[in-house]
Amino acid sequence: MSRLAPLSGFPEWTPSERLVEAHVIDRLREVFELHGFAQIETRAVEPLERLGGEAEASKEVYVLTRRGGETAEFGLHFDLTVPFARYVEERQGHLTFPFRRYQIQKVWRGERPQEGRFREFYQADIDVVARETLPAHVEAEVAVVMARALQSLDLPPVRMRMNDRRLVEGFYRGVGIADVAGALRSVDKLGKIGHDGVARELAAQGVPETAAEAILHLARIRSSDSSFHEAVLDLWETTPTHADGEPQKLMAEGIAALGALVEAVNAAVPGTAEADLSIARGLDYYTGAVYETTLEGHEDLGSICSGGRYDSLVAGGGFPGVGMSIGVSRLVSRLVSRRMLVATRGVPSAVLVAVMDEETRAASQSIADRLRARGIACEVSPSAAKFGKQIQYADRRGIPFVWFPGADPTGEVSDGEVKDIRSGEQVAADADAWNPPAEDLKPRVVRG
Template sequence: MSRVTPLSGFPEWSPAERVVEASLISTLREVFALHGFAEIETRAVEPVARLAGDSDAAKEIYALTRLAAQEGADARLGLHFDLTVPFARYVEEFQSKLAFPFRRYQIQKVWRGERPQEGRYREFYQADIDVVGRDVLPAHIEAEVAVVMARALAALPIPKATMHINNRRLVEGFYRSVGIEDVAGALRSVDKFDKIGADGVRKELGEKGVSETAQDAVLELAKIHSRDTSFVNAIEDLWETTFTTGDEAAEKVFAEGIAELAALVSAVNAAVPGTAVADLRIARGLDYYTGAVYETVLEGHEDLGSICSGGRYDSLVAGGGFPGVGMSIGVSRLVSRVLGAGLASATRAVPSAVLVAVTSEDDRRASDEIADALRARGIPAEVAPSAAKFGKQIQHAERRGIPFVWFPETGEVKDIRSGVQVPADVRNWEPPAEDRWPRTVRA
């Protein structure tokens, strides 16, 4: 037999670890549904041309050569590397059947061809929420989506999440006012701030033809950061002291962006206090963002990078007409950190709350009936694999992590953690609520 060769970038969880992952996903589903988001699922496969678009994303796509051959010589198909592109196709394809604004959430695996490292996988779960309108989408939806995500993160067994928020209209208006024509290119450079630092950003801007005066202005804007609306005064002061082109259209967009960002930060902090931070360094390098942009980090775990990001876009579908706002959580990244840092753990690895002992193999039927009676009442149970001595059956329950052992012959149930053994009736006995099913508990 050949040796098993591990594959990097494809997480595999033990039963106890899977309990934690499933708990996180279940919590996200519950919070999203409580806020009126409906769940959808899209196919895992899309045409490569749709996935890549005009970007260089083709290098991240895992191609499916056999399926492509079955579908036809011209078909180039690949596994989706995020949930946004499939969602755009879904809206385009089923628009006549959707009620707008369409509120959806989606939790699925995606596949991305990147170098595996801590918290980054080739196969991972992603959780997205989006609200998409038909032609128009009110600005308050930007705050609503951020609030839902903030509440979802607060419900997880993770440290406090801080949501850094900026507004692309504000930034675009400011950049144009200082003479920057390639706004998208400048944003892509600023988006690398954490990786290359201020000097690196300045160097890239210079290579793109941005003047030194404009470089100074861009970097000064990127320094502005506040947990309330005091950032407005700082931005307006910078505006007054910065040489501008006198572009009235840019000034109008800039002013509207400031107002939108102030309203957004206030709304999020009113709903989930201390969550939102106005951070003028957040750029989100993707060109399709047009309003609010979000990046979220965990306090004390900033090395993990952004664990939830997104923003406002004017058109989900090529050709326009479907503005929206969405955010995405890297679920597997969170699970990896939760487990690796010991932030939470499962109360037990198996679902069974009760092990029904077997007095003898001739009496196994009686044990099976007790287990079935417990299951009928929603109590997970299993029957001992053999009619060994009761001490060995109790040891089996301990190894499995099962808290209770039922003895059919005496009609008693034992909590093997405390040693307490009491008479029990299968028709009405209940385990403590916290023991009925495995749970995830914070460290």
């Protein structure tokens, strides 16, 4: 067999690292459920015509063919929004709206492998979707749930930066930009190609220089409350080409909504939210709030949680909603590689029950079962080697306790003693009553 080298872009963890990933996923589940989000899972595949929307994403789709077959049957989903939209469309008659769902699954993108880009990764999405109209307060609610979910992981502070598409679109149109989506896609690259790079792209799109300067200026405005509106209005007034009327009205709506959003999120999760008018998000379908989230000190990771408000989840229209998505694998990869979170041990067992000889293995198993009946994970030594060897076996696996059955005077096997192999302390113990210290009961995931 060849190709034993790991495949670039397909991360796989050691058992200890998997504990970190499972911990992150379990915590997210917990917070999502506390806020009333129900879990769904969708199949990994979608019909190819459903995976063709965005030209750029489309190239990244993995197409599936049955071996020896000719016809491509499906593609693997590249996000959780496409399958969620299809799920809602299929089952709309059986769901209760607003529908609050979360979904934590792997997605696949056929990207050229490169540093930090995965081709298979976990995403964790929440969405609230209405049938007809979705109240504005959901834009704050979804951001608050995600901020709390991330905070529950005991990481450095998260910073959630927000903008509003109406503000941006009103302003862009007001200063004379016809192709708002095109300009937005360029501004979205600000972090990558910088001010001059974006300016060049805008010029290439035929955006007049004053308009380009105005929207680049707009992208520098930020505040952690609603005070950004003064800077926006100042800029608007001083941009020579600005046009009042419909665009201005749209912009004013966006300003009011964004101010309320930032203040509501900061009221619930202080110090988290910031209005940042550079936030663009590449995707066309957002129509209100848009979000990006960075981890303090790890801004190079890019956004670990993004999303926005959309008018129509499905192609035919209808089902307005707000959704955000955490890039779980990207986050876990950083947590693991920098040892920001680590598991206290790599195996679930708190206790290794030693075996005196093969004839008394059943007695050792019975001690193990009595411990398990009280929720204490354990395993029985695979061999009846010398006790020193059995201790070594536990030590190599990070199992903190070794239980030594004893032989009582009648020849029966007694419960015997349990040893903390870290301290060497050994005490007589009853398998129906002994407990490890709470912090040793299960592997825990703690700051590294």
